């Protein structure tokens with residue numbers, strides 16, 4: 001069986017590496033790997049701090065993946081894996097009420113979290129903070145190091161290979177987009193189910209028609225999957241961070257995270273906006289992120305601002321990924337929204353199990369690609 005993985009972000013590469021390790025014949029293709037969200041992600045592995053009301057299935061998947069990360073990271077070498085935990089901090093009464101609401105949720109779901117004095121753990125934080133929560137099980141990794149390590153192990157080509165039996169669609173925010181994930185659908189894959197008009201434009205773009213024809217020109221079986229781009233701006237600073245925890249600040253109704261790496265990089269993020277496929281960075285986004293981050297951790301004012309970039313999170317209607325067969329020749333592994341780095345190892349494992357026609361380690365029913373139809 002010849003397998004093509006479409007998309008060389010963290011999801012496609014993790015799947016390919018796992019499937020290759022299981023002895024499968026896998027080729028990855030991507031015409032522009034630099035555009036993927038995986039290149040800008042902060043790398044928080046935060047199943048608890050990211051846990052949210054109504055997302056219990058996603059939490060179970062996230063916890064399963066977080067448990068696999070230490071081994072996954074170790075097998076890739078030095079990828080900036082760090083297990084210092086996350087510190088959630090608040091300043092105003094409303095901020096503290098939000099933290100209390102989250103703490104109640106964590107308690108109900110029996111997740112590891114404790115109330116702490118933030119400055120007792122991180123003295124460099126502003127004295128204006130009035131409360132905090134520690135989620136010690138949340139970790140972090142450097143996604144760029146992970147991508148580099150995976151690319152060393154998994155060759156990526158620009159063009160779709162011919163004679164493929166199964167295509168794994170791992171095209172992130174571009175899934176189902178005419179001329180995006182649709183372009184270069186692997187020849188030999190059965191033509192699609194699905195209404196072309198539902199693919200998001202009603203007409204195939206020039207790229208969408210290339211090499212596939214018919215319904216496949218609209219993305220094959222992936223056409224109409226409800227994945228949309230969710231714009232997120234993120235900054236990279238450089239200095240000598242005196243903090244070791246990932247900080248998530250709830251400051252006067254604004255939210256910011258600060259991710260310190262051992263090599264001196266500090267990631268500050270992130271905005272959230274619906275702007276189609278634009279990856280423009282706005283002055284307002286950068287200003288708000290810097291203002292709030294410096295408010296939380298004043299030492300950042302002296303750091304070098306190295307990079308401001310925007311990425312496209314692959315959003316879905318319920319914020320959970322789409323993992324499963326679309327037809328006999330097409331498997332979806334997309335829509336990981338805010339959690340694609342965290343969910344890499346478990347996605348790779350369950351997709352490989354599906355390819356091998358084995359029972360996946362977790363129940364995939366809540367993540368069935370057809371659950372919204």
Ligand SMILES: Cc1cc2nc3c(=O)[nH]c(=O)nc-3n(C[C@H](O)[C@H](O)[C@H](O)COP(=O)(O)OP(=O)(O)OC[C@H]3O[C@@H](n4cnc5c(N)ncnc54)[C@H](O)[C@@H]3O)c2cc1C
Nearest residue numbers: 007009011036037038042043044172181311339340341342
């Ligand atoms: C600002 C920001 C911060 C984030 N922080 C975190 C975090 O801290 N922790 C976390 O877990 N997640 C985080 N995320 C989310 C995470 O980045 C995504 O969920 C994850 O990167 C999705 O990975 P992917 O491989 O599905 O998609 P991508 O990385 O976007 O890769 C998709 C690939 O598909 C390719 N492609 C598209 N169309 C085609 C085609 N027709 N043929 C071939 N290839 C194609 C693209 O070129 C691209 O390389 C963050 C996201 C953003 C934007």
